[in-house]
Structures are given as structure tokens and as C-alpha cells.
Amino acid sequence: MNHVEKMDHVSRRELISGVGSVLLTGLKIPRSVLGAEHKHATSLRKAPESFPLQVFCGTGDHLWRRQIEPVDSPATINAMLEWMSETYSISRLYWRGGQTMMWDEHFRIGPEKLLAYDWTLWKHHLYHDLKINEAAVSAAHKHKMEAFLYTGLFEFGVQPDIGVIGPYPFEDEIRREHPQWCPVDRWGERRCPGPVSFCYPQARKLIIDRYVKNLKQYNYDGICFYTYVENCGILYEDEFGFNQPIIEEFNKRFPNVDLKRDQLTQAQKLHWYACRGKFTTDFLCELKAELSKQGKKLSVIIDAKNPDYVQPWWRQTIAGSGKIKMDWRLWVRKRIVDELWVQLAPTKNQHETLEILQKECDQYGVKLTVRAINPFENGWKPYIESGVTPVAVITWTRNGIERFTHRQINDRSFSSSDWKVRLQALTDVESGKMKTTSEQVAELAKDNHVLVRRRAMFVLASMKAKSQITTIEAGMFDKESSVRIAAAAALAIVHRKESGLRIFDALKKDGYFQMKLAAVEALSAMKKQALPLLLEGAKETNYAVREVSVRTLSNLGSGDSTEEVFPTLFSTVVNEKEDERVRCHALTGLVGLRQNISLKHQIKLVKTLMNLAGTAPSVLVQLRAAWGLGYFYLPSMPTERAEIINCLVDGFKKYGDGCERSDAAYGWRLWGNSLLMCHETGRRQLETMRVQKNDKWLAWLAYETMYLPHRQMKMELIEEQKAIEQHKNFAPPFPGYRK
Numbered sequence: 001m002n003h004v005e006k007m008d009h010v011s012r013r014e015l016i017s018g019v020g021s022v023l024l025t026g027l028k029i030p031r032s033v034l035g036a037e038h039k040h041a042t043s044l045r046k047a048p049e050s051f052p053l054q055v056f057c058g059t060g061d062h063l064w065r066r067q068i069e070p071v072d073s074p075a076t077i078n079a080m081l082e083w084m085s086e087t088y089s090i091s092r093l094y095w096r097g098g099q100t101m102m103w104d105e106h107f108r109i110g111p112e113k114l115l116a117y118d119w120t121l122w123k124h125h126l127y128h129d130l131k132i133n134e135a136a137v138s139a140a141h142k143h144k145m146e147a148f149l150y151t152g153l154f155e156f157g158v159q160p161d162i163g164v165i166g167p168y169p170f171e172d173e174i175r176r177e178h179p180q181w182c183p184v185d186r187w188g189e190r191r192c193p194g195p196v197s198f199c200y201p202q203a204r205k206l207i208i209d210r211y212v213k214n215l216k217q218y219n220y221d222g223i224c225f226y227t228y229v230e231n232c233g234i235l236y237e238d239e240f241g242f243n244q245p246i247i248e249e250f251n252k253r254f255p256n257v258d259l260k261r262d263q264l265t266q267a268q269k270l271h272w273y274a275c276r277g278k279f280t281t282d283f284l285c286e287l288k289a290e291l292s293k294q295g296k297k298l299s300v301i302i303d304a305k306n307p308d309y310v311q312p313w314w315r316q317t318i319a320g321s322g323k324i325k326m327d328w329r330l331w332v333r334k335r336i337v338d339e340l341w342v343q344l345a346p347t348k349n350q351h352e353t354l355e356i357l358q359k360e361c362d363q364y365g366v367k368l369t370v371r372a373i374n375p376f377e378n379g380w381k382p383y384i385e386s387g388v389t390p391v392a393v394i395t396w397t398r399n400g401i402e403r404f405t406h407r408q409i410n411d412r413s414f415s416s417s418d419w420k421v422r423l424q425a426l427t428d429v430e431s432g433k434m435k436t437t438s439e440q441v442a443e444l445a446k447d448n449h450v451l452v453r454r455r456a457m458f459v460l461a462s463m464k465a466k467s468q469i470t471t472i473e474a475g476m477f478d479k480e481s482s483v484r485i486a487a488a489a490a491l492a493i494v495h496r497k498e499s500g501l502r503i504f505d506a507l508k509k510d511g512y513f514q515m516k517l518a519a520v521e522a523l524s525a526m527k528k529q530a531l532p533l534l535l536e537g538a539k540e541t542n543y544a545v546r547e548v549s550v551r552t553l554s555n556l557g558s559g560d561s562t563e564e565v566f567p568t569l570f571s572t573v574v575n576e577k578e579d580e581r582v583r584c585h586a587l588t589g590l591v592g593l594r595q596n597i598s599l600k601h602q603i604k605l606v607k608t609l610m611n612l613a614g615t616a617p618s619v620l621v622q623l624r625a626a627w628g629l630g631y632f633y634l635p636s637m638p639t640e641r642a643e644i645i646n647c648l649v650d651g652f653k654k655y656g657d658g659c660e661r662s663d664a665a666y667g668w669r670l671w672g673n674s675l676l677m678c679h680e681t682g683r684r685q686l687e688t689m690r691v692q693k694n695d696k697w698l699a700w701l702a703y704e705t706m707y708l709p710h711r712q713m714k715m716e717l718i719e720e721q722k723a724i725e726q727h728k729n730f731a732p733p734f735p736g737y738r739k
Helices: 003-009 012-017 039-043 074-088 097-106 114-128 132-142 173-177 201-218 244-253 266-294 328-333 347-364 378-385 411-415 419-430 438-444 450-462 466-475 481-490 499-507 513-537 543-556 562-574 580-592 599-615 619-632 638-653 667-676 679-691 696-707 720-730
Strands: 054-057 092-095 107-109 146-152 170-172 222-226 297-302 339-342 367-371 389-393
Touching (some): 054 074, 114 132, 114 513, 114 580, 132 146, 146 201, 170 173, 222 266, 266 297, 266 328, 339 347, 347 378, 378 389, 411 438, 419 438, 438 466, 450 466, 466 481, 466 499, 481 513, 499 543, 599 638, 638 667, 638 679, 638 696, 667 696, 679 696, 696 720
Parallel strands (some): 146 222, 339 367
């Protein structure tokens, strides 16, 4: 028996305790933690017999970023869970894919954000055609893991005037059909982007029925809720939460306080947050009762810095839902939850919160888990010994379970019978830990395991193996999309003249989101060498080839190829027979090239944008043209500026009283934003529309544009009192909600 084979017989306890120190050899742990000679491994000698570990997989990230482990087929999902089970004894999978599946079934998804929409189309294919949701749960159970649906407690999408220009262009049917169920501001006008308020029993029942049905249909073992919302639409922390049932609950304790109008004391504010949380507890209690009938478990994530309130979204200063009390002590005492999960934060905060939670959870038998960047770090040892289970998150590059095997890697590993060993050998070559020949890697590009073939593409790119370009090109026709995507991306590093044509051939077989993303990157890297092919590709009959050509031409035009690129992009924009999304990609590219094109072309483009904004049959093209006009106002001559202003004002007015446009609920936002880009002239026009009395909707939308601007990926908060005064001084009568 050779050394590599002997490693198969090292027990799990030996690996953890340090006897099999290869466990930590490849983990990305700082030297300050490891010490001179695997100091960390020695520190775990007294670890429990079975080191507990669970894992989270966020399919949204995995299906956007090709660098992290793929979940785009049953084969890749099964491989991922086999690796986690056999190498790390993972006991539970938190699968965010179930959330995506429900979004696909219940959310309105629009094409206004081109890449996000394309991403959703790819996910639809994976969930409905390849059935990756079923594959994930089945593979988890096959490998002796529990499978939990991971989703947002308050995440039901955003109203379209925020979503179309914010992170996501979609909203749940519950919010669309029942806007009165959304948390509202003190005037009953603005809806909080993200949540459905649990203060309505009908809403709670509808949502609970959905979850129970989903868990039963896909055979999940439980459900885990995160509590942030992924948008930045809130203006100040106490903006929302004034729904009538919450007011009535608040007035039980403070009957003489007007929650909407009075200045609240700190005690009154805390009670208000608790009232919002009371209905959240009602929801969880009712959900738990239904889950118990099915033998399913309930897990809720707790913020590590402030466990008594909902989480803020990553890198944001406050929670997008406003403050809602998380009465976790009550949940624990009444066994409403089976598990509390402490989310990521500075380790000091996580430790402090765990110590607070443990006092309650131990007494009532509620499980505790914690998200750990590296679950094997010494600082987690006392918590693990007291029953806390760490969770590794594989959407992050550093997660503590980077190695695919604990076995020692050497030259013989490339021919190992264990695919995880072959994969680890390739990974070590890619990271520079060991060397081999490009011929050896090319052999593994034909391996029978999907993850080995995929990694071979990355390795050939890292080696800049020009002698293996045909091997890489062949990878674009693999039966697995993750291999095809990796191969296309590798051609951005190493390619030949014929590679562009091979990419086009591959796109005709796989024209989905991530493949197109990799193709654009590769063709852009080929620069002028690819230009003739791209100019022809923009006229191709295949949709994916045309889209990729247009997107790549937009990239190349920012160099010294502007004049060569402009005619093709322009002809695409004005071609009414072209798909509206391809036209919008071309239009976006032209607006991005505005500083490079000649004055003659600028004038031509501005006139075209005004014409499209006013008369294009496609609403999507109209909106993209209106968006583009804002960028041309300042560089234009005075006569053109006047024409731009008139066009934008005319477009904005179409959303007034009686508007029946399909984009009535949100299209005005893009026209209004372009007017704001026209500085004082645009603001004067909006102000005129705000103060007029004949068109209530027009007045309201002008007010929203000027005083309630959209937020994209960063919260820009204002003082609460300023917002109140602003509403008092400038808000016209509220005309209601539009679908």
C-alpha cells in the first residue's frame, strides 16, 4: 500500500486532532494562526469524536460568478455534495436554490435590467429543464445530509420604480396584488421595498401555505430564514411600519400617543419595534405549527452585532426593513424555532452573541450554529465542544473547506482513481503549489469527471498553454455547461485567430447567461483581432451570437476602434426587426462611447435617441433611449439641449392621470432621472409639474423624482425630521398605487 492509499484509512478524528495534519496543509489560514509547524492542528487534539460542520450554498452567486463551485447541473451538484460529505463530513446543506425556485414561480421578472433578466432566464432553464432543485435535495439525502430551504423572512422583491434601477427587477405577486400588505410610511404612501408585513393574518396564511407546500414538494428537512432585504430603498430608519394593526398594538400600551405624528420617546420607539416583531413572532409560531405536522424544522438567522433586531444587508448601515425586534428569547422558550444561526461579523461579536444565546438555548434544547469563515480556527473550539455547529459558506473564496481531499498530493495524484485527488492536484498546479506539463493537464481535460474537466480549463489558462488552445476550444462543446463556461473564459487568456469563430459555434449550442458573459470577456480580450468577426456577428441569425457581438463591440469601441464600431451599433439600435434586448445593449454601448465619437455622430445619435424615446414600438427601447438622453444634455449645443428637455418632459407627462402604459408603475422614474441630469433646467421643469393642480399623478411623480430619489447599491439616508418637513412642504395629494 503506497502513501497515498494509506491516507484513505486515516480516521476523521485523527485528521481533526492533528495526527493527520494534512487536513490543514492546504487551508488558507494565516501564518499567525498556524504558527511555524501546523500549530493550529495541534490545538484541536481534544476535538469531539465527530467534528460537526454544515454548509451554505447560495445559488444566485454561483450562477453569476464562474470562479466559485458550479451548481448548474445535477452532476456538478452531486459532485459538490459528495466532496463535502466525504472530505468534511458535512451534515446539513442550506440551499438557497429553493428561494430562487419560488422567485421563478411567484415573482414578476422584467427585462429592464438586461443582465439580471438574462440571469433569471438561465436560472429558469436550470430549475425547470435540468431540475437542479430536485437534484440538490436528492444529492444531500444520498450523502446523508439534511437539506434546508434557505430564504428571506422579509424578502419579497421591490416595487418596480426601485427594482428596475436597483439590484433586482422583480416583485412577488403578493406585493403586487396586495400593496396594502406591505409595510407603509406614516402617510400610507410609500411601501417599504422588500417585506410583506406579518400584521395581516391573510398574508401570513398565504405565505405559510406556500412554504409548507414547497418543503413538502421538494422533500426538504427544514427551512432557514435570513432577515435582511437586498435593496437600499429606505430613506431613514423609522420610515416604515405604520400599518393599522401595528398602530393598534402599539396603542394598547400607549393609548394617548399618535404613532404617526407624535415625537416618540426611546421607550415608545422600542415598544413600536417590539410591536412589529410581535407579528413576526406570530408568523413564525403559525409556521412552526404547520411544519411540525410534516416533521420539518425551523431555523432563523440572528445578527451577530445586534441579535435583538433584523439584519442589515451586507455593508449597509441600517436594515432596509427598518427596525423589527427579533424576540429570539420567546422563540427559544416556546420552542418556536429549532435552531438559531449567528450570522457573519467580526469574530468578537460572534463570540459575544453566542455566549448570550447559549444561556437560553441550552436550557430549552434549541440548536446553535454560527457562520465561520474558517470553522477550524482555534477560537471556535470551546463553542464547538459546547454544542455549537459551524457553517462554512462556499460562496466566499475563504471558507475553511477549500481542499477537495485531505490526501497528500504528488505526481501520482493526476492518475488517482479518486476524482477529488485529481481535482486537488489540478488546483495545486493552478495555485503554483506544484508543477506539471500542459500535456498532463490536457489529458485531464478529457477526464470522466465534470469538475476535473472544468478545473483543467482554468489550469491551462493559468499556464498560458498556447500549445493546448485546441483542447480549450474543444471544452466549449462539453456536455456540461460549467466546463463550456470555463473553456470560453480560458480563451480570454490564451487564444488564436480562429478562437473567435469557435466561440460563435459554441454560442449557437449554449446561448445562456454565463456562457455569454465568458464569451464577451474572451472576445474583448482578442481586441482588434476579433473586430471583423464581431462586425459580421452582429448580423448573425443566432440571437446569442448577435447579443455577444454587440456587447463586445461596445467594449472594443472605447479604444481606438470607435469609428469602426459606431455604424454597426447604430444600425442595430434603429433596426426595429432586431430583438429589443439586443437593441438596448447596442444603445447602452453607444451612450458609453459618447465621449469618443465624432460631433457629427453625437448629433445623429441624440436625434435618434429623441425619436426612439418618443415613438419606438418597444417600451424597453423607449426607456433605454430616455435613460441615454440624460447623458447628452450637458455636452450638447443650446438648441439641442432645448430639444432634449422638451422630449423628456413630453415623455414624463405620459405617466400622468389616465396613463395605461405597461410601464406606468415605474417607467416615469427613468424619464425623471434623465431630467435630473439636466441640472437646474430639468429641476425647474419637474417643479412646474409638481405644483400644477390639473394632473394629480403627474404632480405626485414629479415630487417622487425630486424628493424621494431611488437608491441603487448604497443607502443614502436623510434625517427623519427633514423627511417629515419635506413631505409637509412639497408633497401633493397621494393618488394611490398603480399595478
